[in-house]
Amino acid sequence: MDQIKARTIEIFLPTGDSKEVSQAIITNESIKIIYISKSEIENQKKRISKIQGCYILVGKDDDGSDLAYIGQTEDFFQRLNLHKKEKEFWDGVYVIQNSSDSFDQAHLNFLEKLMIQEAKKVKNYKLENVKDGNNFSISESKENECYLYFSTIKTLLKTLGFDLFVPNVEEFEINEENKFYFKEKNNNFSGEAIFENDKLIVLKNSIVSNEENVKDNYIQYLKFRNKLINEGVIQKNNENLIFIKDYPFNSPSVAAGVISLKSKNGWEVWKNIEGESLDKKYRQK
Known part of the structure; x- marks a missing residue:
């Protein structure tokens, strides 16, 4: 030491x-x-x-x-x-x-x-x-x-457990080896994230669905997305909604839900460049 x-x-x-x-x-x-x-x-x-x-x-x-x-x-x-x-x-x-x-x-x-x-x-x-x-x-x-x-x-x-001055991910190295992606064909969203300390940290410049009308069982994700807009975490950029800062989620599924405005199994849909899911990378060891 x-x-x-x-x-x-x-x-x-x-x-x-x-x-x-x-x-x-x-x-x-x-x-x-x-x-x-x-x-x-x-x-x-x-x-x-x-x-x-x-x-x-x-x-x-x-x-x-x-x-x-x-x-x-x-x-x-x-x-x-x-x-x-x-x-x-x-x-x-x-x-x-x-x-x-x-x-x-x-x-x-x-x-x-x-x-x-x-x-x-x-x-x-x-x-x-x-x-x-x-x-x-x-x-x-x-x-x-x-x-x-x-x-x-x-x-x-x-x-004392107060994170007012603690950056979310600056202390972590970000590279292609530890990045995970969430994309779907014919959809207007694209997420990038890393998984650290049991949190999925969605990275700056990830694109969020800009839909305003969703099914009732997805309304929770729309409310969460709008909360992040009000907090300045997500902002409009031309026709897209994007994360303007890195943001940690306690659940990979909630992160995927906020990005897609649909219910997703985050452990399966977030995949690295090799095509491995979060589940395979971290839970099937």
Whole structure:
């Protein structure tokens, strides 16, 4: 193991329930992140009152899509109580603080803007933020500190199971050997995907059926397709509907259904360049 890259992460559950409060910190580093459910805010007053930092509200929008809001504050407890009155969508918050209390306004402005930009680039969540953050000036040394802080923030959030900044497939090598295809003659769709970590990841530029009228037993796929259109995952390009980003599906059959707007056995219809199905490649071993 590379000792330079090795780090120890400590997880602490103050209430014993990770769904209520969970805290993560890398030993020998100053960034600490605490997840607090909305219902636990009042009980955690001592932990977050009069403490500054950045935060991420998380929840669902009216369509059931993942929604987040990124902000900064000089007093977490006061700001979160204000959000409880003004923002209804969220059910929990990730509080990001510096345990050495060395954040200043320049750090907070830069980190807030950086997190908004990165979340918009990855597109795992819709953002409720209207603006991209505040305009500000920052020294080169503090800017470098912020990039180091952000690296730790991404690691800790991922450890806590929050994927706001985690790209779907960028860490995977994509080549003809691990690609799978879903095509049918005389149909206006064409899917490409890879299978990683028990998920079928439909790749950018896959073409989706643009039909609007489907049989009742296929309506679930039409709704899912339209949900991805509303989220900006699928967009119209000339006469086609295409994926503009890689998107993971828990089920190969659902992925095939969304692309074709028909019921398909995804384990059989997704095939590699050799003609092997997902089933033969991964389940018949």
